[in-house]
Amino acid sequence: MSAKLDKLDIFNIKSLLSEEELMVQESIGRWVDDRILPIIGLAFDNHEFPMDLIPEMADLGLFGSTIDGYGCAGLNYTSYGLICQELERGDSGLRSFASVQSSLCMFPIFAFGSDEQKERWLPQMAKGEVIGCFGLTEAHAGSDPASMKTHAKKDGDDWIINGSKMWITNGSIANIAIVWAQTEEGIQGFIIEQDMPGFDTELIHRKMSLRASITSALFFDDVRVPDANRLPKVKGLKGPLSCLSNARYGISWGPIGAAQACLQEVLDYTEERVLFDRSLNCNQIIQQKLADMSRRITTAQLLALRLGQLKDADQLQPTQISMAKWNNVRMAIDIARECRDMLGGAGITTEHVAIRHMLNLESVITYEGTETIHQLVVGRELTGKNAF
Incomplete structure (x- = not known):
């Protein structure tokens, strides 16, 4: 008599995973069962992101999980995929939070940032002490990001940024925003800090989707950003x-x-x-x-x-x-x-x-x-x- 198949894994994908990958999936799966499933329906109803879970996510190594060093877990990408799968089994908003923090904020700092930027931000982001958001989409530049209107002009050793971004996950709780803007040398990325004058955020309300997630608009009104906050290793799309x-x-x-x-x-x-x-x-x-x-x-x-x-x-x-x-x-x-x-x-x-x-x-x-x-x-x- 053949063994019974797993109803959610008919082709026994788990048997193809390494010991580490299987451990990652099982540990995150247990956490989702214990901590997310009991509360996520109410969080969705109430239009609230469960902020108290951020330190637990950090302790599990979910932020920047594929990065080596800087307090990150250094996992492979299959493990990262399994993390996303288990988080979204709980709720898409939870996976979106981890995805933005890891793939859209920590990754560009790691890949395109200076050594000083990496040392300053990545360890804190891995611990969940600094939250990031990713500013690319605009109201009239979604599928066509090259047509963005947000622009940055050089002013001495600083940049002056004006414009806005739309549909930004984590925007109103983020300590930093990775913002992409037009410059005379093409599109460039900037690390804009929460307390920089002229930088403002606004929550987007009345959502019927991703209600257990924070979605915001970002506004830049003559925001002065030092060149040290520009991602130096990439230009263009x-x-x-x-x-x-x-x-x-x-x-x-x-x-x-x-x-x-x-x-x-x-x-x-x-x-x-x-x-x-x-x-x-x-x-x-x-x-x-x-x-x-x-x-x-x-x-x-x-x-x-x-x-x-x-x-x-x-x-x-x-x-x-x-x-x-x-x-x-x-x-x-x-x-x-x-x-x-x-x-x-x-x-x-x-x-x-x-x-x-x-x-x-x-x-x-x-x-x-x-x-x-x-x-x-x-x-x-x-x-x-x-x-x-």
Whole structure:
């Protein structure tokens, strides 16, 4: 008799993980079960990010986890992907927080910053004592970041920055903002500190997605920034786009966790729900839907694992990230919607996870490259023609 398969891991992906990778997944998974799942529904309802969990996330080594030194964990990228998967099994807002801190703020300082910038900021960020945000998107420059209006002009040894950024995760609680601005020498990155005169933030309210996450607008009115706060090792779009590639890599893993959470919930529900004198999961249509969800999750798991292998081998291409982000987020949002429907009337309340994940994934499928953008990236690779 063959051994029973794991309902959330039909192809036994765990058996392909190293001992360290498995340990990372299990430890973060336990923390999500113990600390996130009991409180995240209420946090979503109340439009609150659970700030008290930041020190615990830091103690677990979740910030800058792939960076060597500076108090960071120095894990491989497959481990980072598994971290994103387990965090998003809790909530997309939680994964977004860790993703912004790690991939969009600590990574550019590590990759493009001076030695002084690395020593000053990275150890504090690894401890969660300094929170970062990433300022690229503008109200009229989302999918086309090259058209940004925010600009920086040299003034002696300083830069004067004017403009604004929109849809910024962590913006109103961040101690520093990694802000990308037009200069006479192309787009450059600056570390803008919370208390610099002329720098202001504003919370974005009335969100129906990522409610357990802080989203803000950033405003720069003649903000004077010393040249020591400019990221010296990159110019042009290569800087912000490389940050986005790192973040999109994590996003390719994260929604697998959201889909697993939805599937587990509906597996339990259809076993317990009795309709016409038998459990709901006795129906063919229910089993077909469950089987299709499992197939799509398994496909996404294998895609993410291969993505991690390529990333760890330093062979990953942006087109591969685009395909994985497109496939895996689409997979998760479709499963969340299907699970919400299968829960019946109960599915519209946040006592169940499906509608929360469904709403969150509406943001995930939009940010860091919309689904259409990633489709066009793959299309350009296949045809050699730019359709943007």
